[in-house]
Amino acid sequence: VEASIPEPLREAWRKHSASEFTNKEEFETELVRHIETTLARSLYNCDELAAYSGTALAFRDRLIIEWNKTQQRQTFTDQKRVYYLSLEFLMGRALDNAMLNVGMKEAAREGLKDLGFRIEDVINQEHDAALGNGGLGRLAACFLDSMATLNYPAWGYGLRYRYGIFKQEIINGYQVEIPDYWLDNNPWEFPRHEITVDIQFYGNVKKIQDENGKITHSWEDGEVVQATAYDVPIPGYGTKTTNNLRLWSSKASSGEFDFQKFNAGDYESAVADQQNAETISAVLYPNDNLERGKELRLKQQYFWCAASLFDIVRRFKKTKRAWSEFPEQIAIQLNDTHPTLAIVELQRILIDKEGLEWDEAWGIVTKTFSYTNHTVLPEALEKWSVPLMQNLLPRHLQIIYEINLFFLQSVEKRFPKDRDILSRVSIIEESHPKMVRMAYLAIIGSHKVNGVAELHSDLLKTTLFKDFVEIYGPDRFMNVTNGITPRRWLHQANPRLSALIAEKLGGYDFLKDLTLLDKIEAFVDDKAFREEWSTIKRENKLRLAKHIKSTTGFDVNPNALFDVQVKRIHEYKRQQLNIFGVIHRYLSIKAMSAEEKKKVVPRVQIFGGKAAPGYWMAKTIIHLINKVAEVVNKDPEVGDLLKVIFIEDYNVSKAEIICPASDISEHISTAGTEGSGTSNMKFVLNGGLIIGTCDGANIEITREIGEQNIFLFGNLAEDVEDLRHRHFYGDFKIDPQLERVFDAIKSNTFGDKGDFSALTASIEEHGDYYLVSDDFNSYITTHDMVDEAFQNQEEWLAKSITSVARMGFFSMDRVTNEYADSIWNVEPLPVRD
Ligand code: GLG
DSSP, X not given: OTTSOOHHHHHHHHHTOOOOOOSHHHHHHHHHHIIIIISOOOTTSOOHHHHHHHHHHHHHHHHHHHHHHHHHHHHHHOOOEEEEEOSOEEEEOSHHHHHHHHTOHHHHHHHHHHTTOOHHHHHTTOOOEEEOOSHHHHHHHHHHHHHHHTTOOEEEEEEXXXXXXXXXXXXXXXXXXXXXXXXXXXXXXXXXXXXEEEEXXXXXXXXXXXXXXXXXXXXXXXXXXXXXXXXXEEEOTTSSOEEEEEEEEEEEOOSHHHHHHHHTTOHHHHHHHHHHHHHTTTBOOOOSSOOOOOHHHHHHHHHHHHHHHHHHHHHHHHTTOOGGGHHHHEEEEEESSTTTHHHHHHHHIIIIISOOOHHHHHHHHHHHEEEEOOOOOGGGSOEEEHHHHHHHOHHHHHHHHHHHHHHHHHHHHHOTTOSHHHHHHOSEEOSSSOEEEHHXXXXXXXXXXXESSHHHHHHIIIIITHHHHHHHOGGGEEEOOOOBOHIIXXXXXXXXXXXXXXXXXXXXGGGTOGGGGGGGGGGTTOHHHHHHHHHHHHHHHHHHHHHHHHHHOOOOOTTSEEEEEESOOOGGGTHHHHHHHHHHHHHHHHTOOHHHHTTOOOEEEEEEOOOOTTOHHHHHHHHHHHHHHHHHHTOTTTGXXXXXXXXXXXXXXXHHHHGGGOSXXXXXXXXXXXXXXXHHHHHHHTTXXXXXXXXXXXXXXXXHHOGXXXXXXXXXXXXXHHHHHHHHTTOOOOOHHHHHHHHHHHTTBTXXXXXXXXXXXXXXXXXXXXXXXHHHHHHHHHHHHHHHHHHOHHHHHHHHHHHHHTOGGGBHHHHHHHHIIIIIOOOOOOOOO
8 A cells, every 4th residue: 555656646647657559650669669778679680589579568568558457447346356276377479369369460560561570470489388288288378368358357376487398309200308498588477576475395383272272383494485476467359358377486585594594604505595496486397197296396386376375365355354255255266186285275374374263264265266177097186195295284284184084074974884985085095105185185175176078077976076976966066168269279370260250250259259150151052151261271281381391391282181180199198099090001002003092082190299208108109100200201102192290399389380270180089088178179160170089078079060070989988997897807809900000010110119019018918008909990990981071072161161160169268157157156347448
């Protein structure tokens, strides 16, 4: 309050308030001003990078002006807010998105042209903000776009990693990881050196009894690390709402702790402490769907949860409301179990710091939190060892035990005859060492738990969380099927398609209400429309072909069928099935006569994705793909009929080039393993067809677009368990066509067979857990159907148009509204001018 300017002086202040550029001329003025002053460059030394920085700074000014107003508006109306806690935000590039969202891209294009630059080149200077692994992190980014677009008062909270997901290089066919030092030249963050929080680790807990006998706990003598806030403005599309993403960065606390060492002359170790503290936010863990129990990761989680909670509580306390109103003012969404400690931290603040009674505090906590589960894979479910937590967070472990005790008591009361249920649902797993099951803690501390697609949410209720459905009843568990933002994934990635749709629909309203897309189905027989549609696909394929040429050196034929699988490399996503299918195709072509070859549909098989650095099998799959590419791409017997391409360093900005360019894409996880998948939606929205299993959101995509517009294959989720069981008991015969593929690998067709023996053995000898052999025949037969369908271009085009028209359901805006209505209970805050 003291920092606010006294009323009589505000008039002068307002007169000088920053204003926004509103046309090309004003944009140019801002651009040149930033280049000449902020960047200290001139017209004699302005390269594309400087032009990018200048443009970004000009747009940043606009965003921050609206950001300020939005924050004031939200503070003033003081209605319920959402806080989205995610350890990952896979944002990609910001400039193009900012230009489109504020509606000034054309002004910028013309302005840049006047000053000697092409907007596309300028946009391409930007480094991706890659603070995430895959779908989970990208979903968080789509949430931010959508929450701002729909005017929800919402903040994201995350970590400001110094290194985002590593850059992938392919050297001699192997993945090599290069650190992604992305913060240089990043104009999108605002350091808030005045917003800091001291975060404690280690130490011990003292029990204190006051005169009335009341017992309180004090957590003392730990190490203290400082969290500093960095804010990133998030502009909505076609609205002035500009929300905040707050990322925390760690450094040594400036408190007395360090000074003691400095005074003792121990300068070196004081600096080492400093570096130690900075390690907390140094690196994003590069595992997708895999948890490894490292202490530094737990430190990251607590550091970020504690800083965010402190910030949220501080903001709430300024309103002077009663604690009981906390859940009426605040909803906190946990993106996976990574932020589950926030539940414990809020309980700790309420009882240890604010003096509330346990039950009152716990009531507030459970009404505030809700939890999204993204996977049923056992290796991805977080568990922390009790000794580790005891050491790092002694008070939190006590509180967890207490939560567990009260929970188990209530379960025992309800199920007095069931002896096993207590050990099954206990937060503490009785193993050696004991483990804290974070998903259980998240369920118990939340009022809603949701899965990310129908099948996935059903599996949660019938398998993983079955006991909890019994205990709490079905109302705590729900489904919200994922979506994607049409702003980035249609308008930005595929501007021509977006323009064509806008032309037919009489404007861009569909970007705010994607269900309006259904109106384009009326044009499915319109000749001019169809021609334009296929021209756009061709242009997008050419754009990708150019990228492939410049990065791999290979020429690909834009008339060929482009078949794409881009996503993290994982055995459950089955890139191995794809590459085995490609080898099968290669062997078949080689066995053909010249006459037969004429009937073959030429294909470009495109792969992309990163393997976790420690995931050996995934790296082997990448190696095989690259080795197959080496052999196939230079085989004169094959020529243009088959090309295999591995696109290095798949990321958000590459996805924007790849998704619009596919004819077909692959979403072929073993049924029951993929939570939702979201690239499936991106591809269909861009007019590509898909081949997929009955898994994740593929099922609902099928329901929406119609069975005749998708290529489904493979065993169903309900049969998987039985098949695995049969494999285990030796009832397993490898598919003969797959055997032919393995024979080729084993005769060193793609280099040393030893390099791939683990991969073939996992199927032949170790039970084929992901059912590659079981699904192989169905997979290749379905690919034959794809080829056949592609030969009828007229029908293919109709499928493409119809599918896009029916994709309205998969807008992130629908998702956000569902969360707002049925989980958060928050209202939008519309902007009045
Ligand atoms: C998870 C799942 C994906 C899901 C995504 C977003 O594996 O299937 O689409 O979250 O909910 N780890 C992930 O990427």
